[in-house]
Amino acid sequence: xxxxxxxxxxxxxxxxxxxxxxxxxxxxxxxxxxxxxxxxxxxxxxxxxxxxxxxxxxxxxxxxxxxxxxxxxxxxxxxxxxxxxxxxxxxxxxxxxxxxxxxxxxxxxxxxxxxxxxxxxxxxxxxxxxxxxxxxxxxxxxxxxxxxxxxxxxxxxxxxxxxxxxxxxxxxxxxxxxxxxxxxxxxxxxxxxxxxxxxxxxxxxxxxxxxxxxxxxxxxxxxxxxxxxxxxxxx
Amino acid sequence: xxxxxxxxxxxxxxxxxxxxxxxxxxxxxxxxxxxxxxxxxxxxxxxxxxxxxxxxxxxxxxxxxxxx
Numbered sequence: 001x002x003x004x005x006x007x008x009x010x011x012x013x014x015x016x017x018x019x020x021x022x023x024x025x026x027x028x029x030x031x032x033x034x035x036x037x038x039x040x041x042x043x044x045x046x047x048x049x050x051x052x053x054x055x056x057x058x059x060x061x062x063x064x065x066x067x068x069x070x071x072x073x074x075x076x077x078x079x080x081x082x083x084x085x086x087x088x089x090x091x092x093x094x095x096x097x098x099x100x101x102x103x104x105x106x107x108x109x110x111x112x113x114x115x116x117x118x119x120x121x122x123x124x125x126x127x128x129x130x131x132x133x134x135x136x137x138x139x140x141x142x143x144x145x146x147x148x149x150x151x152x153x154x155x156x157x158x159x160x161x162x163x164x165x166x167x168x169x170x171x172x173x174x175x176x177x178x179x180x181x182x183x184x185x186x187x188x189x190x191x192x193x194x195x196x197x198x199x200x201x202x203x204x205x206x207x208x209x210x211x212x213x214x215x216x217x218x219x220x221x222x223x224x225x226x227x228x229x230x231x232x233x234x235x
Numbered sequence: 236x237x238x239x240x241x242x243x244x245x246x247x248x249x250x251x252x253x254x255x256x257x258x259x260x261x262x263x264x265x266x267x268x269x270x271x272x273x274x275x276x277x278x279x280x281x282x283x284x285x286x287x288x289x290x291x292x293x294x295x296x297x298x299x300x301x302x303x
Contacts, residue, residue, distance in 0.1 A: 015251065015254070015255060017255055017258075017259070017277060018254060018255060018258055021258040021259060021262045021267070021268065022258070024262060024267045024268055025262070025265075025267055028267060059247070059251070085246075085247045085248075085250035085251045085254065086243070086247050088243065105250075106250045106251060106253070106254035107250060107253040107254040107256070107257040107258070108254060108257070108258065109257070109258075109261055110258050110261055110262060110265075110267070111261065111265065
């Protein structure tokens with residue numbers, strides 16, 4: 001039966017012992033596991049075996065974790081959870097342009113990693129199985145946002161957003177015409193305090209570059225000087 | 236050796252060694268792995284590596300006599 005098929009998780013880390021431990025937990029939980037210890041084999045395995053989710057260490061030798069992330073994402077929209085020992089990388093990788101689905105900081109609890117895997121899989125599977133026609137859409141001008149499917153279209157064309165950009169747009173679109181303060185936005189968008197005052201502007205700039213015809217003269221997400229941001233319907 | 240390593244790189248290495256120790260100890264606690272002498276040795280070595288990195292990052296005299 002399709003519903004009982006074991007989900008396959010690709011574990012990528014150059015420390016084999018960490019992979020051993022995670023594999024033990026995942027197998028116990030009914031997952032199938034693939035392993036890779038460097039970037040090129042991670043990319044190759046992803047293409048050949050089509051795992052349901054990838055757990056990716058960023059500190060890989062050779063091809064870096066961020067390169068792997070980019071290459072894998074260029075081919076397929078597989079969910080990716082990052083493992084990292086460098087806290088300064090998290091914002092760039094999860095919140096900004098690279099668009100990982102979640103991250104776990106090293107040292108980690110293996111049980112926590114398994115819980116995150118389940119959450120991310122549930123989110124992506126729910127999005128895939130709810131018929132698009134039944135999903136509530138938020139529409140602002142020529143932008144349509146599907147909160148369940150985590151999909152955005154501008155003028156009917158799909159736009160790829162990172163989870164943080166998506167959340168930001170979702171919150172702004174929920175309050176069209178209403179100014180949201182920086183503090184309100186940070187509170188709504190931040191997961192585990194990963195969005196700070198100084199990074200909010202970067203998230204907004206990145207969001208604009210995806211949805212605005214001219215990011216330098218935004219028509220949808222406008223700055224309210226000294227206060228915050230507001231979404232407007234320009235049509 | 237007077238030259239200091241990049242503190243962020245040291246922190247990164249420390250977290251990687253701690254990751255090995257923590258993951259294994261949790262697996263022992265959760266009954267996922269049996270704490271064989273080999274695995275305990277692995278945890279011990281990871282913690283010794285952390286100790287070594289801390290020792291290099293805070294040479295004698297600094298950590299011992301530093302202001303509290």
